[in-house]
Amino acid sequence: MRLVDTAIKRPVSVIVGVLFVALFGLISLFRIPVQLTPDVDRPIITVSTVWPGASPEEVEQEIVQRQEEQLKSVEGLVLMTSESNDSRGVVTLEFNVGVDPDAVLLLVSNKLDQVFGYPLDAERPVISAGGSGPSGAITWIMLEPLPDRDDLDIERYRDYGEEVVKTALERVPGVSRSDIYGGYDRQLQVIVDPQAMAARQITVQDLAQALTRENANTSAGTFDEGKRRYIVRTVGQYQQPSDIEQVVVRSADGTRVTVGEIARTRLGYVRTVASVRQKGRPAIAVNAQRETGANVLEVMDGIRRTIRELNEGPLAREGLYLTQVYDETNYIDSAINLVRSNILIGGTLAVTVLFIFLRSVSSVAIIATSIPISIVGTFLAMWLLGRNINVISLAGMSFAVGMVIDNAIVALENIFRHQQMGKTRVRAALDGASEVWGALLASTLTTVAIFLPIVFVQDEAGQLFRDIAIAVSCSVVLSLNVAVSVIPSLANKILGGDKQRGDVLAALGDRARNFIAQSVFRISGSTVLRLGVITGLIGLSLVIAWTLLPKSEYLPTGNRNLIFGIVLPPPGYNLDELIQVGQTIEDVLRPHWEAAAAPDSPQAQALPGPPIANMFFVAFGRSAFMGARSTD
Numbered sequence: 001m002r003l004v005d006t007a008i009k010r011p012v013s014v015i016v017g018v019l020f021v022a023l024f025g026l027i028s029l030f031r032i033p034v035q036l037t038p039d040v041d042r043p044i045i046t047v048s049t050v051w052p053g054a055s056p057e058e059v060e061q062e063i064v065q066r067q068e069e070q071l072k073s074v075e076g077l078v079l080m081t082s083e084s085n086d087s088r089g090v091v092t093l094e095f096n097v098g099v100d101p102d103a104v105l106l107l108v109s110n111k112l113d114q115v116f117g118y119p120l121d122a123e124r125p126v127i128s129a130g131g132s133g134p135s136g137a138i139t140w141i142m143l144e145p146l147p148d149r150d151d152l153d154i155e156r157y158r159d160y161g162e163e164v165v166k167t168a169l170e171r172v173p174g175v176s177r178s179d180i181y182g183g184y185d186r187q188l189q190v191i192v193d194p195q196a197m198a199a200r201q202i203t204v205q206d207l208a209q210a211l212t213r214e215n216a217n218t219s220a221g222t223f224d225e226g227k228r229r230y231i232v233r234t235v236g237q238y239q240q241p242s243d244i245e246q247v248v249v250r251s252a253d254g255t256r257v258t259v260g261e262i263a264r265t266r267l268g269y270v271r272t273v274a275s276v277r278q279k280g281r282p283a284i285a286v287n288a289q290r291e292t293g294a295n296v297l298e299v300m301d302g303i304r305r306t307i308r309e310l311n312e313g314p315l316a317r318e319g320l321y322l323t324q325v326y327d328e329t330n331y332i333d334s335a336i337n338l339v340r341s342n343i344l345i346g347g348t349l350a351v352t353v354l355f356i357f358l359r360s361v362s363s364v365a366i367i368a369t370s371i372p373i374s375i376v377g378t379f380l381a382m383w384l385l386g387r388n389i390n391v392i393s394l395a396g397m398s399f400a401v402g403m404v405i406d407n408a409i410v411a412l413e414n415i416f417r418h419q420q421m422g423k424t425r426v427r428a429a430l431d432g433a434s435e436v437w438g439a440l441l442a443s444t445l446t447t448v449a450i451f452l453p454i455v456f457v458q459d460e461a462g463q464l465f466r467d468i469a470i471a472v473s474c475s476v477v478l479s480l481n482v483a484v485s486v487i488p489s490l491a492n493k494i495l496g497g498d499k500q501r502g503d504v505l506a507a508l509g510d511r512a513r514n515f516i517a518q519s520v521f522r523i524s525g526s527t528v529l530r531l532g533v534i535t536g537l538i539g540l541s542l543v544i545a546w547t548l549l550p551k552s553e554y555l556p557t558g559n560r561n562l563i564f565g566i567v568l569p570p571p572g573y574n575l576d577e578l579i580q581v582g583q584t585i586e587d588v589l590r591p592h593w594e595a596a597a598a599p600d601s602p603q604a605q606a607l608p609g610p611p612i613a614n615m616f617f618v619a620f621g622r623s624a625f626m627g628a629r630s631t632d
Contacts (some may be wrong), residue, residue, distance in 0.1 A: 007485040025376035028383035043095040051122040060084040098458040137287035140326040149319040158183030172302040174294030182276030184269035241265035274620035339394035370408040381474040396471030404479035429488040578619035
């Protein structure tokens with residue numbers, strides 16, 4: 001075979017090739033994105049429509065049902081769900097995996113253009129790709145007052161959080177968006193006097209129309225004065241609450257009625273749709289979502305650095321600070337480190353077993369080179385294919401650690417056999433590798449044929465396990481190249497002529513060989529015995545498989561040291577009532593987070609559960625959820 005002959009005659013070229021693979025593989029290892037699981041593309045389109053002041057029944061009848069009538073015929077639609085709330089309706093469309101998201105957005109937009117008869121005060125539907133919830137958050141951060149600043153009402157700092165914290169997080173490279181929950185929105189309030197309005201025969205609609213009409217800057221044209229042209233504008237936008245009180249609501253019969261006569265104005269706050277509490281105190285929650293393809297470890301480093309800068313700078317001056325209560329990378333680091341350690345342990349065990357049976361340092365060294373070359377080269381292949389490092393791809397590499405040395409063992413054993421026949425190292429390396437390269441190719445193609453079809457599966461399972469197929473296929477293909485190029489080249493240089501056999505191991509090997517040979521001979525001579533052995537082995541395999549079969553689940557949940565709970569209150573509960581429910585739960589759990597400062601104290605040991613490092617409660621709409629993380 002020409003490749004084997006070239007590798008033997010030009011060992012320097014082989015070494016240079018190996019160094020190039022190692023160099024670019026290590027570069028790819030540091031550049032390839034890192035995350036917990038592979039990206040699974042679920043084409044989901046969300047249509048949100050706001051109708052201020054409408055009840056859920058009105059939203060469903062006047063908006064959602066009309067949209068569903070048109071959207072149900074969109075091509076590729078798998079599932080359509082809708083939710084109608086106070087003043088808002090949401091229609092969620094899920095499509096087949098593999099469809100073009102841009103094309104789907106265009107189809108949905110065209111269908112919505114065919115919906116007519118919206119209420120006059122309903123806003124235009126907003127189409128967005130992805131779900132409507134914050135499911136992609138990689139971290140949750142709480143904005144709280146400093147422990148010695150009990151005089152601060154943190155819920156009034158929502159605007160400050162949006163202007164300072166939210167914008168700072170979104171400037172971190174790799175962060176796609178950041179959302180803020182809880183707190184009060186600043187609002188200019190007009191508080192009417194019903195008796196004064198009734199005495200002047202003015203309705204709320206008259207007042208609202210006057211406020212809307214006067215809050216505008218209007219162009220009044222232009223005029224020339226000498227050599228200059230002037231642009232005239234009438235300025236009417238409100239700058240302060242007193243401006244609103246001067247607005248004329250009605251002017252008739254020589255009398256004018258201003259807003260100040262029938263109402264008073266002030267700058268106030270209105271609670272948002274959600275309320276957040278952290279360890280029994282009001283707080284504002286901020287999250288951050290990662291861009292697709294970004295390295296989550298690098299993104300999290302940037303987020304931590306931004307939090308530290310904010311806590312030391314503008315937040316400290318305001319008496320506030322940020323606490324990171326959830327960090328996805330903690331679990332990612334532990335999961336990936338576990339798989340990496342399994343790869344190292346597997347490689348070490350493989351080399352150890354080789355040394356026990358071969359008992360030749362040169363032979364083990366030659367075969368062991370196939371492991372790092374194949375694994376490091378796989379990182380390069382995955383980076384070129386646009387994949388990332390996750391527990392699935394690393395699991396594929398851990399599987400491949402034991403597979404990549406098979407080709408090397410076969411090639412080296414045949415080279416050694418030819419060398420034992422009295423051939424020179426060069427001739428033994430050439431004849432031995434050339435003789436088995438066809439069998440090695442067939443074995444490698446068989447393995448690739450098993451895993452590679454997963455790459456072409458378009459559904460969710462195919463996207464999830466695509467990395468494991470790519471990792472195993474690339475590893476065994478690289479091991480084939482190592483077996484027909486690197487192994488003959490090294491065998492020509494360092495392979496010893498004899499294998500050192502130990503007396504004890506040799507005796508055990510001879511006994512095992514004789515026992516197996518005699519057993520096979522006896523079994524082959526009797527039809528009944530053959531059928532009995534086959535049936536017994538199959539039955540034993542099925543029993544063992546059934547006994548050791550683990551329970552089925554989509555993905556292992558792992559131990560994230562975090563627990564979530566969902567609260568479903570009776571219908572009709574308002575936000576204040578949900579907050580009281582949360583306070584009741586907090587009173588029960590308060591001793592647990594107070595004991596977190598001294599987990600070894602007698603009070604902490606006497607608790608029925610572990611100390612709690614963080615505990616939060618979020619009430620929104622008509623439901624609520626809570627979460628707690630115990631101390632590590």
